[in-house]
Amino acid sequence: xxxxxxxxxxxxxxxxxxxxxxxxxxxxxxxxxxxxxxxxxxxxxxxxxxxxxxxxxxxxxxxxxxxxxxxxxxxxxxxxxxxxxxxxxxxxxxxxxxxxxxxxxxxxxxxxxxxxxxxxxxxxxxxxxxxxxxxxxxxxxxxxxxxxxxxxxxxxxxxxxxxxxxxxxxxxxxxxxxxxxxxxxxxxxxxxxxxxxxxxxxxxxxxxxxxxxxxxxxxxxxxxxxxxxxxxxxxxxxxxxxxxxxxxxxxxxxxxxxxxxxxxxxxxxxxxxxxxxxxxxxxxxxxxxxxxxxxxxxxxxxxxxxxxxxxxxxxxxxxxxxxxxxxxxxxxxxxxxxxxxxxxxxxxxxxxxxxxxxxxxxxxxxxxxxxxxxxxxxxxxxxxxxxxxxxxxxxxxxxxxxxxxxxxxxxxxxxxxxxxxxxxxxxxxxxxxxxxxxxxxxxxxxxxxxxxxxxxxxxxxxxxxxxxxxxxxxxxxxxxxxxxxxxxxxxxxxxxxx
Amino acid sequence: xxxxxxxxxxxxxxxxxxxxxxxxxxxxxxxxxxxxxxxxxxxxxxxxxxxxxxxxxxxxxxxxxxxxxxxxxxxxxxxxxxxxxxxxxxxxxxxxxxxxxxxxxxxxxxxxxxxxxxxxxxxxxxxxxxxxxxxxxxxxxxxxxxxxxxxxxxxxxxxxxxxxxxxxxxxxxxxxxxxxxxxxxxxxxxxxxxxxxxxxxxxxxxxx
Numbered sequence: 001x002x003x004x005x006x007x008x009x010x011x012x013x014x015x016x017x018x019x020x021x022x023x024x025x026x027x028x029x030x031x032x033x034x035x036x037x038x039x040x041x042x043x044x045x046x047x048x049x050x051x052x053x054x055x056x057x058x059x060x061x062x063x064x065x066x067x068x069x070x071x072x073x074x075x076x077x078x079x080x081x082x083x084x085x086x087x088x089x090x091x092x093x094x095x096x097x098x099x100x101x102x103x104x105x106x107x108x109x110x111x112x113x114x115x116x117x118x119x120x121x122x123x124x125x126x127x128x129x130x131x132x133x134x135x136x137x138x139x140x141x142x143x144x145x146x147x148x149x150x151x152x153x154x155x156x157x158x159x160x161x162x163x164x165x166x167x168x169x170x171x172x173x174x175x176x177x178x179x180x181x182x183x184x185x186x187x188x189x190x191x192x193x194x195x196x197x198x199x200x201x202x203x204x205x206x207x208x209x210x211x212x213x214x215x216x217x218x219x220x221x222x223x224x225x226x227x228x229x230x231x232x233x234x235x236x237x238x239x240x241x242x243x244x245x246x247x248x249x250x251x252x253x254x255x256x257x258x259x260x261x262x263x264x265x266x267x268x269x270x271x272x273x274x275x276x277x278x279x280x281x282x283x284x285x286x287x288x289x290x291x292x293x294x295x296x297x298x299x300x301x302x303x304x305x306x307x308x309x310x311x312x313x314x315x316x317x318x319x320x321x322x323x324x325x326x327x328x329x330x331x332x333x334x335x336x337x338x339x340x341x342x343x344x345x346x347x348x349x350x351x352x353x354x355x356x357x358x359x360x361x362x363x364x365x366x367x368x369x370x371x372x373x374x375x376x377x378x379x380x381x382x383x384x385x386x387x388x389x390x391x392x393x394x395x396x397x398x399x400x401x402x403x404x405x406x407x408x409x410x411x412x413x414x415x416x417x418x419x420x421x422x423x424x425x426x427x428x429x430x431x432x433x434x435x436x437x438x439x440x441x442x443x444x445x446x447x448x449x450x451x452x453x454x455x456x457x458x459x460x461x462x463x464x465x466x467x468x469x470x471x472x473x474x475x476x477x478x479x480x481x482x483x484x485x486x487x488x489x490x491x492x493x494x495x496x497x498x
Numbered sequence: 499x500x501x502x503x504x505x506x507x508x509x510x511x512x513x514x515x516x517x518x519x520x521x522x523x524x525x526x527x528x529x530x531x532x533x534x535x536x537x538x539x540x541x542x543x544x545x546x547x548x549x550x551x552x553x554x555x556x557x558x559x560x561x562x563x564x565x566x567x568x569x570x571x572x573x574x575x576x577x578x579x580x581x582x583x584x585x586x587x588x589x590x591x592x593x594x595x596x597x598x599x600x601x602x603x604x605x606x607x608x609x610x611x612x613x614x615x616x617x618x619x620x621x622x623x624x625x626x627x628x629x630x631x632x633x634x635x636x637x638x639x640x641x642x643x644x645x646x647x648x649x650x651x652x653x654x655x656x657x658x659x660x661x662x663x664x665x666x667x668x669x670x671x672x673x674x675x676x677x678x679x680x681x682x683x684x685x686x687x688x689x690x691x692x693x694x695x696x697x698x699x700x701x702x703x704x705x706x
Contacts, residue, residue: 041551494584
């Protein structure tokens with residue numbers, strides 16, 4: 001009897017203990033379940049969501065590299081990509097320990113007024129979602145909100161984007177496409193814009209010396225009116241903001257500044273010497289950049305006009321048509337003699353001069369720095385681009401651009417293929433003459449020298465810059481969007497959050 | 499025999515009863531207190547995890563919009579963030595949607611324009627304004643008047659953002675803190691210990 005009574009009492013206590021453990025375990029288990037679910041979201045879904053953007057942007061980098069090749073290495077641009085309907089596509093690239101995949105499409109969607117192509121890059125990046133195949137606990141937060149799922153769209157069974165918007169997001173070819181495993185896909189759209197050469201007044205990949213103790217570099221914007229020397233010292237003038245952007249940028253540490261620079265001065269690791277107080281803008285000695293050799297643009301679709309083929313003495317070009325920025329009148333000149341005199345006239349229709357576009361490729365030197373040098377005359381309405389393989393020599397006063405807009409007369413020095421050959425651009429104003437010119441030079445491999453005291457409107461990109469005259473150099477801010485593309489930069493980014 | 503014996507064994511004295519009831523009460527009180535405390539603790543842990551997820555969500559939302567933004571402005575008290583983002587998707591009421599309702603939800607094609615600030619890429623003449631703000635215990639995201647509650651917690655979530663302007667772009671620093679409910683003291687350290695930081699750069703050139 002006693003044993004039986006004790007047995008009953010023990011069972012009662014055991015039951016109480018078990019019940020307590022059960023209740024506590026249920027509470028604890030529920031908490032653990034919640035924590036596990038949230039951990040699953042944090043460790044797997046959030047990570048995949050972030051990684052998929054990384055993959056999409058990686059795809060953007062891959063596409064961007066191909067676009068840059070269209071300038072820097074044209075023969076290998078988009079090698080291995082498929083081209084259909086004006087769109088380049090690459091097959092999916094898998095990388096990283098988490099098996100991220102990315103693919104992209106590139107299409108040329110716009111030509112600017114210089115005839116430079118703009119590219120749109122659309123890429124998608126996909127990251128697998130590991131862990132539990134379920135949405136998070138915060139999937140619904142309110143009657144009209146969907147918490148996590150509104151932000152992180154996970155494809156557990158089907159690709160929601162293809163099902164809702166079609167593979168290209170244009171509403172066409174919608175389909176239920178199963179996914180092999182849960183995944184997150186994010187899409188970005190980038191726009192790669194051409195970098196035009198003349199974003200600074202003077203840009204030198206090497207050293208800089210100049211311009212002369214009484215010289216100065218300033219700026220204006222031709223679209224708001226002609227150059228006026230008094231604007232840069234008159235803060236109340238509305239054009240004042242454009243008058244102090246005569247930026248000089250060099251990629252070495254050696255810069256000897258003479259005269260005044262109404263703008264910024266950038267070097268690569270330098271300590272600017274001489275008259276730093278005469279620089280009105282920012283002095284930054286930590287602005288490195290690279291100037292790639294300038295290659296002759298692809299001429300495979302250039303249809304040359306037969307004559308002339310050389311500039312010997314006085315030579316006049318009168319194009320048979322107006323042409324356009326993307327399809328100018330092409331000429332091939334095998335020589336431009338030392339004292340050659342070239343005039344390019346506009347195309348005239350019904351007695352009216354038309355805006356005429358001309359591109360000339362000179363396979364040798366243009367003039368020389370001895371004697372008179374080359375003379376080039378460009379009347380109003382003519383937009384001339386001159387590509388030269390050799391050296392350039394002329395007097396500043398003999399570069400005549402009647403329109404006064406520097407963008408209408410562009411010189412491009414093709415970089416020598418032989419690294420031992422030093423290209424030169426030599427301008428001499430001719431004694432005491434202050435007559436100058438309006439033109440731009442892009443010659444990243446050339447040493448640029450200018451003497452005398454010419455009045456110049458334009459911009460120059462060169463290797464080493466030397467000037468010992470009292471040059472007055474006016475940079476036209478309207479030039480920052482002019483000229484042939486020398487590289488590309490991504491200027492627009494948008495994520496397709498559908 | 500049995501009855502007699504049973505009566506003898508089953509009997510409790512008053513003192514025995516008092517002692518046993520007292521002990522039982524103490525044990526029961528201890529058990530109930532432990533249970534309630536455990537439940538509170540579990541609830542606090544659960545809440546902490548939940549609020550942490552909301553911290554992450556706030557940061558993720560903000561970063562996504564900052565990266566595609568054209569300009570970001572933080573209020574003086576650092577409690578709200580306003581940004582403009584490209585109008586990439588055609589929405590109901592847009593001119594394209596009025597002309598062709600089928601285009602709702604579709605992406606726009608970019609256009610290019612040259613301005614005094616240089617070349618610009620636009621998807622629409624106007625941009626979309628996105629505002630992040632605090633309303634009571636909720637963090638709201640408002641896009642073109644449509645309000646989405648992206649976080650809501652009794653743990654006093656507080657996001658603070660600052661935007662830093664650079665030469666051509668800017669970046670936004672964001673921190674989100676909350677006051678854990680199991681911290682009865684309400685000390686500064688309790689809140690600062692939950693800080694989550696993030697920095698996101700605008701991918702676009704800043705406008706304005």
